Amino acid sequence: MTTVTVDADPTRSPAVVAGVEQVRRLRTAVPGPVSLRLRERRAAAVAAGVGMVLPAFVERAGGAVLVDVDGNSLVDLGAGIAVVNAGHAHPRVVAAVTEQAEAFLHTCFMVTPYEGYVAVAERLGGLVPVDGPTRTVLLSSGAEAVENAVKIARAATGRDAVAVFDHAYHGRTNLTMAMTAKAMPYKRGFGPFAGEVYRAPMSYPFRDPAGLTGEEAAERAVRSLVTQVGAEELACLVIEPIQGEGGFVEPAPGFLPALAAWCRDHGVLLVADEIQTGFARTGDVFALDHEGVRADLVTVAKGLADGMPLAGVVGRAEVMDAVHAGGLGGTYGGNPVACAAALASADVMTEEDLPARAREIEAVLRPALEAAREHAPGIGDVRGRGAMLAVELVRPGTLEPDAAEAARVARTCHEAGVVVLTCGTYGNVIRLLPPLTIDPALLADGTAVLVEALTGRAGSAA
Structure with missing residues (x-):
């Protein structure tokens, strides 16, 4: 050739x-x-x-x-599925990774902690669309973050049920497969799945009835959830502000604010899955910022560390701290090299x-x-x-x-x-x-x- x-x-x-x-x-x-x-x-x-x-x-x-x-x-034009937001091998990120790798690669934060993990938690607390003081747990993958967000929501509310949406994608673990809508290739042959997961219709302007507003679509979703399970049983409502694997479905204006208001009124925690939409991908630091929506918990991964495996859950302090000591963590969660990459990526996001x-x-x-x-x-x-x-x-x-x-x-x-x-x-x-x-x-x-x-x-x- x-x-x-x-x-x-x-x-x-x-x-x-x-x-x-x-x-x-x-x-x-x-x-x-x-x-x-x-x-x-x-x-x-x-x-x-x-x-x-x-x-x-x-x-x-x-x-x-x-x-x-x-x-x-x-x-x-794929960026590792929205991971390398700062680009492949950004010099700032490479330098930070190299410096940390030469210092130490791993100790496990739950055994002997290090400043990088704390610094990432501090930085995330200042970025996420969450009101008031925040707390953070760092993990290794997006699915792990979603699983932990559900754990935290259940611990904080004393409720079991989880609401998700048509066309949603939340991961490949057992619970997140149950939360994911698409059967093939993600779910077929892998059941039975975790229970107490209920699905509501998403606002999908291209396929919704003509003229359906975001507020009306939210009412439709709420009616479905109330009928299936009841607000008093719901620990959390988990939603991608713009759906990813489900087809980049962007809900109609007003849909997310209306759902957030309903969650506040009924003691249901709003979990924003910003794993694909976060860190400037949508033109705002987080996709919720576009309509000024505030969440109780936010899951992050992908663009967080520009290619290094790092994920997290960031949320309101009183919600996050509802979990007993030792209930959150993981051997590799918040790896020091990945944390160094995340801090450098955050600098690039701001400075550039x-x-x-x-x-x-x-x-x-x-x-x-x-x-x-x-x-x-x-x-x-x-x-x-x-x-x-x-x-x-x-x-x-x-x-x-x-x-x-x-x-x-x-x-x-x-x-x-x-x-x-x-x-x-x-x-x-x-x-x-x-x-x-x-x-x-x-x-x-x-x-x-x-x-x-x-x-x-x-x-x-x-």
Whole structure:
């Protein structure tokens, strides 16, 4: 294959991050021959149940570019599923990780504590949309954070029941599988699941009856929960402010404030699952900030530590402290190297104004995607906020999901060297999660590739 190098602004030298040029460059087909050999090794050694979006094995990464083992440079519009918000190998994060790794890698905070854990808890307390003094527990994964949020809510309220929503995704552990809506691939064959989980209808403007307001959708959800279980039995209501795996479903304005008010009135704790939406991804530090909603508990992970495994639950002090000593924790939770990465990531978010960068990304992507609808009648909806945007694909003129078309668009992008992801209850949504530090020329190039895949026409982000 002839080498293809694409730079949306050929008059300038490409930016370089961590030694990686911020340009799309194809030296082989994607995946290339070395990746294909590694895929054979993977099949022989890795459990078949571990999925794979694109079998292009990565050798290094910097900024918003993945360099695979065949020398192809791919535009990353997935960011490790909203993890590397500050970009791959951000120098501030790498330096912090290196310094901490040279000091010590692990002691277990529950045995001999260290300042990094405390510093992360202090920093999170000043960021999360929670009123009053806060407390934090640090963990290792998003699912672990959700599980612990439910534990805390049950301990604080003395109630058992948990409310979740249609299209929700909360994790792969037993309790979080019960809380997750989508059966395949997350739940099928893995039951029985934890009990006392009740599901309410989500505000889904694209699929709701025309004219249904956010407040009316909240009333619908509340009626469902009161009928199923009763407010007096609910420990907590757990919601993603913008749903992730369920299809980047952004509820109608007023939905979240109305639910928050109902929770306050009935002693139900509001748990905001901000695992995918947090840390500037939606153009605000947290997605709840958009409507000024305050939660009792907030779960965080993904963008918290820019690639290091770290998660947490942050909440009102009196709620968090309802749990007895020893009831929260984990061997690896709040690992010192991950904490160092989180502190550096928080500095980058503030100093480089990543919320503003997310809004700038939306200002490029959204108009291009909206314009593509003129030439792609299968685009049913363009939605999301900031650098968390999605395209829902349907059969033209209907609401019937078109998962095959979503798979085709993703495959076309992958072959052209642009990494995009699919999602949605029906598998028909293209989701976009670029690093918030993505080079503007690289974003323009990746957007043009996506538009061409959607429309079959050469596109441009300009």
